Amino acid sequence: MMPSADLVLVLVLLSNFFLLGSSRLRAIVNGTALQGVLLGALTLLVHHELSLEPILVAVGATAIKAVVIPGMLTRAMREADIRREVEPFIGYVASLLLGAAGTGLAMVYARTLPLAPQHAGSLLVSTSLGTVVTGFLLLTTRRKAITQVAGYLVLENGVFIMGLTLIEAVPFFVEVGVLLDLLVAIFVMGIMLLQISREFASLDTTRLSSLKE
Amino acid sequence: MILAAIALVAFSGAPGVLLGRTSRVGERIATVLLVAGCLLGLGVALGALRTSVLLDLPWAVPGGRLAVRIDALSAVFLLPLFVVAPLGSIYGLEYWAARDHAEDGRKLRLFYGLLAAGIALLLVAGNAVLFLVGWETMALAAFVCVTTEDRLEAVRRAGYVYLVATRIGTLALFAMFAILHQATGSWAFAAPASALGPQAATAVFVLALVGFGTKAGLMPLHVWLPGAHASAPSHVSALMSGVLIKTGIYGLVRVCSFFEQPPLGWGVTLLAVGAVSGVLGVAFAIGQHDLKRLLAYHSVENIGIITMGLGVAMLGRAIGSPVLVALGLAGGLLHVWNHALFKALLFLGAGSVLHATGTRELDELGGLSRRMPRTALAFLFGAVAICGLPPLNGFVSELLIYLGLLRATTTDRLLVAGAIGTPALALIGTLAVACFVKAHGVVFLGSPRSPRGDHAHDPGAAMLAPMGVLGVACAAIGLWPSGVAPAFERAVAAFSSEVAVASGSLEDLAPLRILSVTGAALLALGAVAAALLRRSTSRARAASGPTWDCGYAAPSPRMQYTASSFAQTLVDLFAWALRPVVHPPRVGGLFPQPATFHSHVPDTVLDRAVLPLSRAGARVARWFRWVQHGNVHLYLVYVLSTLVILILVSR
Numbered sequence: 001m002m003p004s005a006d007l008v009l010v011l012v013l014l015s016n017f018f019l020l021g022s023s024r025l026r027a028i029v030n031g032t033a034l035q036g037v038l039l040g041a042l043t044l045l046v047h048h049e050l051s052l053e054p055i056l057v058a059v060g061a062t063a064i065k066a067v068v069i070p071g072m073l074t075r076a077m078r079e080a081d082i083r084r085e086v087e088p089f090i091g092y093v094a095s096l097l098l099g100a101a102g103t104g105l106a107m108v109y110a111r112t113l114p115l116a117p118q119h120a121g122s123l124l125v126s127t128s129l130g131t132v133v134t135g136f137l138l139l140t141t142r143r144k145a146i147t148q149v150a151g152y153l154v155l156e157n158g159v160f161i162m163g164l165t166l167i168e169a170v171p172f173f174v175e176v177g178v179l180l181d182l183l184v185a186i187f188v189m190g191i192m193l194l195q196i197s198r199e200f201a202s203l204d205t206t207r208l209s210s211l212k213e
Numbered sequence: 214m215i216l217a218a219i220a221l222v223a224f225s226g227a228p229g230v231l232l233g234r235t236s237r238v239g240e241r242i243a244t245v246l247l248v249a250g251c252l253l254g255l256g257v258a259l260g261a262l263r264t265s266v267l268l269d270l271p272w273a274v275p276g277g278r279l280a281v282r283i284d285a286l287s288a289v290f291l292l293p294l295f296v297v298a299p300l301g302s303i304y305g306l307e308y309w310a311a312r313d314h315a316e317d318g319r320k321l322r323l324f325y326g327l328l329a330a331g332i333a334l335l336l337v338a339g340n341a342v343l344f345l346v347g348w349e350t351m352a353l354a355a356f357v358c359v360t361t362e363d364r365l366e367a368v369r370r371a372g373y374v375y376l377v378a379t380r381i382g383t384l385a386l387f388a389m390f391a392i393l394h395q396a397t398g399s400w401a402f403a404a405p406a407s408a409l410g411p412q413a414a415t416a417v418f419v420l421a422l423v424g425f426g427t428k429a430g431l432m433p434l435h436v437w438l439p440g441a442h443a444s445a446p447s448h449v450s451a452l453m454s455g456v457l458i459k460t461g462i463y464g465l466v467r468v469c470s471f472f473e474q475p476p477l478g479w480g481v482t483l484l485a486v487g488a489v490s491g492v493l494g495v496a497f498a499i500g501q502h503d504l505k506r507l508l509a510y511h512s513v514e515n516i517g518i519i520t521m522g523l524g525v526a527m528l529g530r531a532i533g534s535p536v537l538v539a540l541g542l543a544g545g546l547l548h549v550w551n552h553a554l555f556k557a558l559l560f561l562g563a564g565s566v567l568h569a570t571g572t573r574e575l576d577e578l579g580g581l582s583r584r585m586p587r588t589a590l591a592f593l594f595g596a597v598a599i600c601g602l603p604p605l606n607g608f609v610s611e612l613l614i615y616l617g618l619l620r621a622t623t624t625d626r627l628l629v630a631g632a633i634g635t636p637a638l639a640l641i642g643t644l645a646v647a648c649f650v651k652a653h654g655v656v657f658l659g660s661p662r663s664p665r666g667d668h669a670h671d672p673g674a675a676m677l678a679p680m681g682v683l684g685v686a687c688a689a690i691g692l693w694p695s696g697v698a699p700a701f702e703r704a705v706a707a708f709s710s711e712v713a714v715a716s717g718s719l720e721d722l723a724p725l726r727i728l729s730v731t732g733a734a735l736l737a738l739g740a741v742a743a744a745l746l747r748r749s750t751s752r753a754r755a756a757s758g759p760t761w762d763c764g765y766a767a768p769s770p771r772m773q774y775t776a777s778s779f780a781q782t783l784v785d786l787f788a789w790a791l792r793p794v795v796h797p798p799r800v801g802g803l804f805p806q807p808a809t810f811h812s813h814v815p816d817t818v819l820d821r822a823v824l825p826l827s828r829a830g831a832r833v834a835r836w837f838r839w840v841q842h843g844n845v846h847l848y849l850v851y852v853l854s855t856l857v858i859l860i861l862v863s864r
Binding site: 089109136139140141148 | 845846847849850852853860
């Protein structure tokens with residue numbers, strides 16, 4: 001593994017903390033876009049030789065994760081007219097600390113995994129687990145639906161990084177399929193967001209509990 | 214080719230979905246495709262009687278190969294499917310015509326095709342994975358067909374009970390196939406007898422009995438059957454009662470064929486379960502007021518008879534008597550055909566009555582034979598056949614099972630089984646006669662009990678022709694059993710190869726030719742008697758007047774026997790099992806006011822055991838409701854904590 005890849009992975013981890021610590025929705029959307037760009041670069045870096053397929057996956061990932069989805073989120077934000085995440089269940093400092101603890105634990109845990117020799121020394125697996133934990137934290141502690149979509153996206157990014165360890169084994173079509181899946185999921189969520197904000201005049205997901213049954 | 218046939222049948226309803234709701238074109242395309250697919254399948258099945266069709270293709274499903282195997286045993290079950298399904302579809306052209314049923318006609322035709330295709334798929338499957346795919350297709354398509362009229366509360370309830378029952382049955386099947394897979398290491402249908410220990414073999418048998426018995430409607434597991442058959446449109450009832458429930462029998466026969474040396478207890482169990490289903494099924498049928506529910510309980514009864522035949526075969530296999538195997542299995546399988554034919558005929562007949570009068574309630578019908586003579590004749594044909602009276606087909610198969618049971622009494626070890634089984638079968642036959650005298654008498658004879666039948670008339674050709682075909686088939690098997698006997702000899706040979714050699718042909722075991730002769734003689738005698746009667750009555754002048762009414766001058770239709778009064782003696786006899794509910798009238802004072810009397814026979818197992826139990830289960834489950842609080846964030850915490858726990862455990 002090249003050290004440049006590890007550098008990018010550290011940047012991904014930093015962007016995780018940025019996402020956990022920011023309260024402005026605009027910043028969160030930008031953070032996810034940044035992560036998308038980083039992931040695209042990472043796809044290119046982990047490949048030993050550059051052929052057409054990794055380039056296509058990288059371009060696709062960047063386009064979807066850094067351009068299309070943030071664009072959709074920005075639009076949703078504008079239409080629903082919200083800017084800030086207010087009153088998260090767990091405060092920003094606390095979630096930063098939790099995220100740091102989760103990332104640390106992920107590093108410890110990744111060390112104990114029986115990994116293939118070429119991944120053993122790299123940050124790939126631990127970053128992936130840390131990003132998944134961050135995604136879960138965003139999903140569970142934030143109230144606004146847009147933040148939750150961002151959390152889902154971060155979670156998905158974590159899974160994507162984990163997928164990079166298998167990039168030689170996983171067929172091209174699976175990668176593309178996963179990207180398409182993600183796009184569709186976000187698309188559906190976006191539509192639902194708009195409908196919900198139209199019906200309830202709010203994007204607070206705690207109010208959704210009145211929908212049960 | 215068989216796959217092409219199945220595909221044709223499966224997607225027969227699809228073009229209609231794209232067309233308009235009331236489009237006549239859509240329903241015709243559906244029928245034409247389905248009939249074409251079934252004719253193709255009929256050809257394959259007939260060929261498969263002689264030489265098995267084998268096909269093994271790779272398949273992307275894990276553990277699955279697209280293994281198709283049609284031996285004579287599958288073919289015997291395929292044939293009634295490919296006869297009843299197209300006839301039902303033709304019947305549906307008029308019975309559930311698109312212009313009258315705009316809201317659910319397309320849905321019904323789509324899933325009717327899927328239902329038939331699912332049945333065909335499971336019958337041709339050569340391994341467990343393909344079998345379960347077909348099984349589930351069938352079960353779910355049947356659910357949609359049953360709930361065609363889902364605006365009615367009773368239909369939704371029947372569909373729900375059916376869905377729960379079929380899920381439980383499938384669960385048992387999954388467990389059964391898992392045990393078989395563990396023993397043999399493959400999903401293919403093959404004899405694992407040597408690989409399976411005695412305990413595992415018993416577990417497989419019990420699971421098969423529960424899983425397949427639920428679908429077949431064996432007695433304590435029949436709870437879904439009356440409601441579902443009564444609620445579905447009549448041609449779907451015909452297909453379900455005639456063919457779908459037989460897939461349970463097919464599964465039982467197939468699993469039993471895996472074991473060359475079954476314990477004696479299996480045969481005894483099958484015989485006992487069959488006898489209980491038969492006797493109680495017909496007893497419940499007698500108590501019913503709803504024509505289609507009555508027929509549904511007769512399905513339970515006939516499944517009982519078939520299971521008794523299978524039980525005889527398994528007893529024969531256990532003690533090494535090929536004659537018993539041949540008689541029992543051939544009788545059971547022939548009864549599968551017969552029941553498919555006459556029960557489809559009866560359901561189509563009941564459908565015609567329902568179509569013409571708008572009610573299934575026996576006590577609102579009466580005197581319909583004058584207004585619907587052809588339907589009455591077809592129904593009578595089916596009734597005679599289902600009662601097992603010569604010269605129709607029901608007699609032949611019951612005779613084979615009788616012969617098997619009587620043979621069993623000549624061996625020392627099976628004396629008791631035979632001595633209890635034979636009278637049980639006789640009791641079933643007698644009660645069936647009583648029940649159909651009631652059904653036919655109340656619906657078609659006497660005078661109308663309500664104005665509903667005033668405008669009733671025979672249905673058109675699309676509904677009458679299928680009934681005619683089925684009636685002719687019943688008569689053909691009854692009059693010429695030697696013609697179909699070879700099919701069953703081959704099926705028995707497919708069940709266990711050594712039997713066919715040892716037992717010889719069915720002709721040697723049963724007096725099939727004599728049956729043809731006596732049947733023909735009976736018909737001739739009847740014809741002569743009818744001719745004589747006609748001659749004598751044509752000379753006499755018919756005088757019309759009121760029937761003799763014991764001196765009471767103003768008889769009304771309400772003074773006829775009703776469905777419940779006719780059956781009361783027999784229902785009281787079986788009151789220990791039927792638990793009839795009677796609301797007697799209160800009559801008091803010197804000048805009693807008008808009073809009402811009402812009685813009905815609910816399903817004892819469903820109302821007294823299953824529903825209270827599930828209510829208790831629901832009460833227990835309510836304690837866990839706090840887990841589902843509706844807070845999305847906490848749900849995600851559940852996921853996260855599960856993940857963490859799994860990670861910790863996996864280390």
